[in-house]
Amino acid sequence: MPSPAVLVVEDEETIARAVAYSLEREGYTTFTAKDGAEGLALAKQHTPDLVILDLMLPKIDGLEVCRTLRRETSLPILMLTAKAEEVDKIVGLELGADDYMTKPFSMRELMARVKALLRRVEMDRRAAKVSPGAEPLRSNGLSLDPSTRQVKVQEKSVALRPKEFDLLAFLMRNKAIVFTRDSLLEQVWGYEYAGDSRTVDVHMRWLREKIEESPSEPKRLLTVRGVGYKFEG
Ligand code: CA
Numbered sequence: 666m667p668s669p670a671v672l673v674v675e676d677e678e679t680i681a682r683a684v685a686y687s688l689e690r691e692g693y694t695t696f697t698a699k700d701g702a703e704g705l706a707l708a709k710q711h712t713p714d715l716v717i718l719d720l721m722l723p724k725i726d727g728l729e730v731c732r733t734l735r736r737e738t739s740l741p742i743l744m745l746t747a748k749a750e751e752v753d754k755i756v757g758l759e760l761g762a763d764d765y766m767t768k769p770f771s772m773r774e775l776m777a778r779v780k781a782l783l784r785r786v787e788m789d790r791r792a793a794k795v796s797p798g799a800e801p802l803r804s805n806g807l808s809l810d811p812s813t814r815q816v817k818v819q820e821k822s823v824a825l826r827p828k829e830f831d832l833l834a835f836l837m838r839n840k841a842i843v844f845t846r847d848s849l850l851e852q853v854w855g856y857e858y859a860g861d862s863r864t865v866d867v868h869m870r871w872l873r874e875k876i877e878e879s880p881s882e883p884k885r886l887l888t889v890r891g892v893g894y895k896f897e898g
Pocket residue numbers: 675676677719720721722
């Protein structure tokens with residue numbers, strides 16, 4: 666198998682260089698772009714396996730690059746942001762980034778996330794081949810069909826982002842079992858190392874807004890104080 670190719674779109678040269686260097690040491694092929702326009706051009710030209718994308722970029726910013734890539738490809742995208750407050754923007758705006766890291770980040774952690782993302786994509790690919798039709802899950806007017814990735818509440822279709830779907834599917838399959846944020850990260854996101862548990866909270870909030878009658882008083886996705894979350898019905 667050829668080594669996976671990673672496109673790094675980052676205007677801060679020292680960061681871009683350090684990331685590319687670490688990726689190459691891990692055996693990946695890399696391309697680097699200094700701004701959003703170049704990033705989109707290189708993505709088209711080289712069709713990489715993954716993109717590491719900075720949020721604040723000259724010419725076309727990272728949000729726009731992410732939107733454009735999402736419209737045209739299913740390429741996994743890992744966003745880099747300078748501020749923790751921008752996390753909600755990335756996760757919340759339905760941009761479709763698969764993961765994010767807040768600067769400053771540890772290179773070791775970034776490499777672990779890259780590896781996990783690529784492995785997940787590979788597993789999804791295989792799963793799609795091997796088992797196209799798993800049984801639909803149903804609970805009190807909520808239904809989730811793993812083969813079509815469709816979710817309905819009282820027979821009305823609800824549009825979920827890929828990770829929202831995966832999280833809901835996991836919790837529905839494990840009804841009434843309480844999971845910690847870290848174990849959800851590991852099971853649903855597949856991180857090898859402890860990731861940022863805010864990812865779980867943000868996705869949970871968005872899921873509740875989509876599938877709960879009253880998101881502030883959830884009846885299906887429950888918070889278990891001091892522990893984590895569970896699905897109740
Ligand atoms: Ca930047």
